[in-house]
Amino acid sequence: MTEFLQQLINGLALGSILALIALGYTMVYGILRFINFAHGDVFMLGAFAGFYLTPKIAKIFPTPSILSGLVVMGISMLICAALGIIIERFAYRPLRSSPKLTMLITAIGVSLFLEYTGQFVFGAAPKKFPELIPVYPIAQFGGLSLNSNQIIVFAVTLVLLIALRFIVLKTKIGTAMRALSFNPQAAALMGINIDLVISFTFALGSALAAAAGILFAVNYPAIDPLMGILPGLKAFVAAVLGGIGNLPGAALGGIIIGITETLVSGYISSTYRDAIAFGILILMLLVKPSGLLGKKEIEKV
Amino acid sequence: MNIRHAKLFLLAAIVLSFLISLFENQINSYWLFISYDIGINIILAVSLNLINGYTGQFSLGHAGFMAVGGYTAAVITNQFGHLNLFFANGIFVVALFAGGITAAIAGLLVGIPTLRLRGDYLAIVTLGFGEIIRVIFQNMQSVGGARGLSVTHNYTNFFWTFALAALTIYVVTTLVHSTYGRGFIAVRDDEIAAEATGVNPTKYKVTAFVVGAFFAGIAGGLYAHSKQFLTPSGFGFMTSIAIVVMVILGGMGNTPGVVLAAILLTLLPEGLRALAGVEHLPGLAAEFPLSWVGNMRMIIYSLLLIVLMLTRPQGLFALRKLKTKNSK
Numbered sequence: 336m337t338e339f340l341q342q343l344i345n346g347l348a349l350g351s352i353l354a355l356i357a358l359g360y361t362m363v364y365g366i367l368r369f370i371n372f373a374h375g376d377v378f379m380l381g382a383f384a385g386f387y388l389t390p391k392i393a394k395i396f397p398t399p400s401i402l403s404g405l406v407v408m409g410i411s412m413l414i415c416a417a418l419g420i421i422i423e424r425f426a427y428r429p430l431r432s433s434p435k436l437t438m439l440i441t442a443i444g445v446s447l448f449l450e451y452t453g454q455f456v457f458g459a460a461p462k463k464f465p466e467l468i469p470v471y472p473i474a475q476f477g478g479l480s481l482n483s484n485q486i487i488v489f490a491v492t493l494v495l496l497i498a499l500r501f502i503v504l505k506t507k508i509g510t511a512m513r514a515l516s517f518n519p520q521a522a523a524l525m526g527i528n529i530d531l532v533i534s535f536t537f538a539l540g541s542a543l544a545a546a547a548g549i550l551f552a553v554n555y556p557a558i559d560p561l562m563g564i565l566p567g568l569k570a571f572v573a574a575v576l577g578g579i580g581n582l583p584g585a586a587l588g589g590i591i592i593g594i595t596e597t598l599v600s601g602y603i604s605s606t607y608r609d610a611i612a613f614g615i616l617i618l619m620l621l622v623k624p625s626g627l628l629g630k631k632e633i634e635k636v
Numbered sequence: 637m638n639i640r641h642a643k644l645f646l647l648a649a650i651v652l653s654f655l656i657s658l659f660e661n662q663i664n665s666y667w668l669f670i671s672y673d674i675g676i677n678i679i680l681a682v683s684l685n686l687i688n689g690y691t692g693q694f695s696l697g698h699a700g701f702m703a704v705g706g707y708t709a710a711v712i713t714n715q716f717g718h719l720n721l722f723f724a725n726g727i728f729v730v731a732l733f734a735g736g737i738t739a740a741i742a743g744l745l746v747g748i749p750t751l752r753l754r755g756d757y758l759a760i761v762t763l764g765f766g767e768i769i770r771v772i773f774q775n776m777q778s779v780g781g782a783r784g785l786s787v788t789h790n791y792t793n794f795f796w797t798f799a800l801a802a803l804t805i806y807v808v809t810t811l812v813h814s815t816y817g818r819g820f821i822a823v824r825d826d827e828i829a830a831e832a833t834g835v836n837p838t839k840y841k842v843t844a845f846v847v848g849a850f851f852a853g854i855a856g857g858l859y860a861h862s863k864q865f866l867t868p869s870g871f872g873f874m875t876s877i878a879i880v881v882m883v884i885l886g887g888m889g890n891t892p893g894v895v896l897a898a899i900l901l902t903l904l905p906e907g908l909r910a911l912a913g914v915e916h917l918p919g920l921a922a923e924f925p926l927s928w929v930g931n932m933r934m935i936i937y938s939l940l941l942i943v944l945m946l947t948r949p950q951g952l953f954a955l956r957k958l959k960t961k962n963s964k
Contacts, residue, residue, distance in 0.1 A: 444941030613764030
């Protein structure tokens with residue numbers, strides 16, 4: 336039982352990180368109806384931004400500490416937000432009226448470009464992420480251990496989710512985002528600046544991915560330029576599982592995938608771990624393609 | 637390619653590859669192995685073109701089918717390689733065919749559940765299937781698991797590689813140009829209209845997957861008996877992407893273009909390797925790590941993809957504009 340609970344806690348931590356990435360997929364899909372394949376690599380760049388920022392921040396703030404962790408996270412979120420805007424501006428915007436397949440292929444191209452340019456610039460060998468946030472064991476009862484890192488993952492995820500919910504539901508730009516995902520033509524007619532809203536969506540999603548990258552690197556401190564591929568794909572599966580385009584669904588899907596994966600690698604075999612997410616995806620698309628919380632879309636001719 | 641000359645082309649290609657294979661011993665083995673790679677890549681790209689280009693089903697799992705065929709063929713020749721069936725190395729033909737059939741079955745298994753998906757969903761699911769196949773091989777200890785499987789025989793030669801490449805081109809071209817095969821293009825251009833005129837999209841999609849997977853399996857068998865070593869990680873996502881790049885570069889639904897792209901993209905890393913072999917390149921570091929070539933190739937691939945999609949989405953070698961549905 337203790338082991339099960341321990342796996343559950345680990346799974347929840349992994350799931351929270353996946354949820355943060357999945358939100359980026361689902362927001363972009365909600366508005367542009369395409370899978371931003373490069374999203375997993377923005378997550379990787381977030382981790383690398385943290386890797387290079389930490390020594391610089393350490394000169395100003397005492398490191399490791401919560402404060403320096405937050406500063407590093409904030410700056411990498413800004414960097415990745417800018418990156419997200421740049422990617423959208425130069426790779427996706429010129430193709431907005433092209434067939435979806437063209438955009439998908441471009442996204443794969445951007446993803447490969449970020450990965451292999453990353454290998455070229457950062458080196459292909461895994462790097463050890465510096466100690467950014469101090470680790471304290473918080474609770475130890477009956478073999479069950481919970482450390483401060485896991486608490487930080489939960490706390491940061493929760494804060495970001497609430498902030499995102501606030502932005503999407505209560506602010507003017509959030510209303511514009513929802514209008515755009517509902518009907519782009521009508522939204523444009525109502526005077527919404529579509530380009531601005533799409534840029535903002537990419538910035539928001541990329542910032543969340545950067546936060547996820549830092550959290551991931553703090554918990555699993557070996558980072559490399561290809562680290563974004565699998566978490567990216569799994570987060571996409573999470574977004575589909577929850578119903579793509581649906582924000583609470585993406586968070587729920589991320590947590591389900593994280594827990595299932597941890598349980599499977601704990602109890603069955605860790606080598607099958609990477610196939611689990613895809614198995615879930617295929618089952619989900621066969622049984623309920625609209626996702627757990629998604630609305631059924633009626634196909635119009 | 638003119639359809640009336642297809643049989644003539646097939647015959648000529650087979651005779652030509654047979655004639656060249658007579659001089660195989662005199663060809664530099666480095667270039668010989670590159671020529672095998674070219675032939676294998678032509679088979680892969682042309683067969684994927686049937687799925688991606690002609691039928692419009694974006695598949696990212698071609699390496700998975702290749703793995704199924706490669707492992708099947710390798711296991712058969714490892715077991716029965718000493719037998720002589722009909723003629724020398726006859727077992728090789730049987731093994732290749734068996735590899736194609738098992739890959740086709742895998743294609744059927746992938747094709748049926750993914751029929752209701754289209755566009756980006758299909759891409760992700762086929763990618764997922766490819767990864768699942770890879771993970772299964774990684775866990776199959778009977779074929780070496782993650783350590784890989786060494787293949788005893790090096791049966792792949794110039795004749796088989798190019799005769800089968802010609803056969804792939806022949807089958808795909810004649811299939812697509814036949815009365816029956818017009819359905820593939822109809823499904824790609826407008827699925828609903830195709831269905832309304834009595835074309836059964838389900839049947840065509842499954843056929844495309846099965847035929848495409850069959851030839852990918854044969855390519856896998858050729859690959860296994862050329863490299864003589866198989867690892868599951870060699871059939872990952874990146875291998876599938878490399879094949880997709882060939883199809884896109886050549887132009888989706890344009891077989892001659894795809895063949896040309898397969899040849900070019902096989903030679904490209906060799907050219908880069910030759911470049912990397914230069915000891916002091918002005919402006920660059922004196923020593924190149926071994927991964928440099930692989931890295932550069934992937935950076936070039938990715939840039940090629942992005943620039944191509946932005947400027948010539950119909951492919952580099954397509955003369956006329958590809959008509960695709962602007963699907964919502």
